Amino acid sequence: MNAHTVMDYKKLVSVAKNVDEKFNAFNAINENLSGGRPISVKDNICVSGLECTASSRVLRGYIPPFDATVVEKLKNKGFSVLGKTNMDEFGFGSFGLNTEKQTKNPFNPEYCAGGSSAGSAIATASIKDHISIAESTGGSISAPAAFCGVVGFTPTYGTVSRFGLIDYANSLDKIGVMSRTSRDIREVFGIIRGGDERDTTSTDREVKDEPKRAVTVVDNLLDLVDGEVKEHFQDLLGKLMNAGFKVNHTKIEGIEYAVPVYYIISMAEASTNLAKYQGFKYGKGAVDYGTDYNTFFKRARASFGAEAKRRIILGTFIRSASVKSRYYEKALRIRANLIKKLKVALKSGYLLSPTMPIKTPRIDEIERLSPAKIYAMDVLTVLPNLAGLPHMSFPYAYPEDMPIGAQIVGDHFDDYSVMSFVDEWEKSFKYKFKYSMG
Ligand code: GLN
Numbered sequence: 001m002n003a004h005t006v007m008d009y010k011k012l013v014s015v016a017k018n019v020d021e022k023f024n025a026f027n028a029i030n031e032n033l034s035g036g037r038p039i040s041v042k043d044n045i046c047v048s049g050l051e052c053t054a055s056s057r058v059l060r061g062y063i064p065p066f067d068a069t070v071v072e073k074l075k076n077k078g079f080s081v082l083g084k085t086n087m088d089e090f091g092f093g094s095f096g097l098n099t100e101k102q103t104k105n106p107f108n109p110e111y112c113a114g115g116s117s118a119g120s121a122i123a124t125a126s127i128k129d130h131i132s133i134a135e136s137t138g139g140s141i142s143a144p145a146a147f148c149g150v151v152g153f154t155p156t157y158g159t160v161s162r163f164g165l166i167d168y169a170n171s172l173d174k175i176g177v178m179s180r181t182s183r184d185i186r187e188v189f190g191i192i193r194g195g196d197e198r199d200t201t202s203t204d205r206e207v208k209d210e211p212k213r214a215v216t217v218v219d220n221l222l223d224l225v226d227g228e229v230k231e232h233f234q235d236l237l238g239k240l241m242n243a244g245f246k247v248n249h250t251k252i253e254g255i256e257y258a259v260p261v262y263y264i265i266s267m268a269e270a271s272t273n274l275a276k277y278q279g280f281k282y283g284k285g286a287v288d289y290g291t292d293y294n295t296f297f298k299r300a301r302a303s304f305g306a307e308a309k310r311r312i313i314l315g316t317f318i319r320s321a322s323v324k325s326r327y328y329e330k331a332l333r334i335r336a337n338l339i340k341k342l343k344v345a346l347k348s349g350y351l352l353s354p355t356m357p358i359k360t361p362r363i364d365e366i367e368r369l370s371p372a373k374i375y376a377m378d379v380l381t382v383l384p385n386l387a388g389l390p391h392m393s394f395p396y397a398y399p400e401d402m403p404i405g406a407q408i409v410g411d412h413f414d415d416y417s418v419m420s421f422v423d424e425w426e427k428s429f430k431y432k433f434k435y436s437m438g
Helices: 006-023 069-076 118-126 142-148 182-192 227-242 255-274 293-302 306-319 328-348 363-367 371-376 382-387 415-427
Strands: 026-029 037-042 079-085 131-136 151-154 174-179 214-218 246-250 350-354 391-397 404-409
Touching: 006 026, 006 037, 006 079, 006 118, 026 118, 037 118, 069 079, 069 131, 069 182, 079 118, 118 131, 118 142, 118 174, 131 182, 142 151, 142 391, 142 404, 151 182, 151 415, 174 182, 182 391, 182 415, 214 227, 214 328, 227 246, 227 350, 227 391, 227 404, 255 306, 255 328, 255 371, 255 382, 328 350, 328 382, 350 415, 382 404, 391 415, 404 415
Parallel strands: 037 079, 037 131, 214 246, 214 350
Antiparallel strands: 026 079, 131 174, 151 174, 151 391, 350 404, 391 404
């Protein structure tokens, strides 16, 4: 996909529109695409001149006058932006349904695409040679990658600048990459990584490529996985052993706290971040300056979706003086403790688990679940995210023609080592895609 003609770009734009019509993959498509190597960008990352809403009505009409650092770096290397991908509003969700244009799985539109980076996963599964820039706070790259059968990489926290990202939870957010191959991801990560003076949490620290020949399975995590998913995972372990990998088993105490700890911390941070959409500087879309104080704020804040409102209410409560030591501060201590335990487990190799505890679900199944049941689906993905550890979801089986993913986790700054594991896996695995480009 290097030398393009005008016709190629026209065709690509029409493929993107087709993919959008079928699966609701995009929030904006760049109709003027006429040069460069096309990528798509999750709609919570700013691209100059393209509307950026993070799938929220609150941000409708916002056209950033600047590029996020990752976009700037990619444009400098000859990439161009095909479109902004659909997502759960502000990143709040695991199934791509918390958005006005609910996403659908390209393997079967009655099934979930996964979230929150749903559109990025759909685009890479449906468009040949496509790469998408996505973001994860607590699993938003891994979950849709698994459900759509693509490779999704989330880097070590801080290795990629967050400047130009619409924050969800600053201590957890990471910009990553999705594609059909780990090779593309290695190339793009090489371009976007590195310290940035506009993001003080970013770092230039060296990233290692020291492939390991051992994986560790956390048995008490695997206990939380659906039987059929577990069976396929055992097959994967068998294949790895045949390929000469050592498979270790361990238990990590306190793993059951990962989901509540993640949601306490992420909601506290999210409610702080959403406070700025009050209708003056940001979030002007829904307001009417001619009304009284209460009506003004009620209207400005009413345009958040249901899940965003839930998180504002819970997050504000969690941070309130009377309960903050009971929830927020305790969650921070448990998080620190879990990180220590994960680092110990990582001494004997990568950590490996299924990516999601269930097979790709039908949309109507998820719509019937309570928020708490939905949050519980993040049990496998929140751990590396809480710890800022690099991880990658890769497809490894297609039971009943739907993809299923596994998640490999490395120690901090072992990002390239994680990719090397997936490189090796890819050599022996045949991917299936819903290739729809012409
Ligand atoms: N499902 C998780 C949540 O709703 C993670 C989403 C994400 O990583 N942005 O918070």
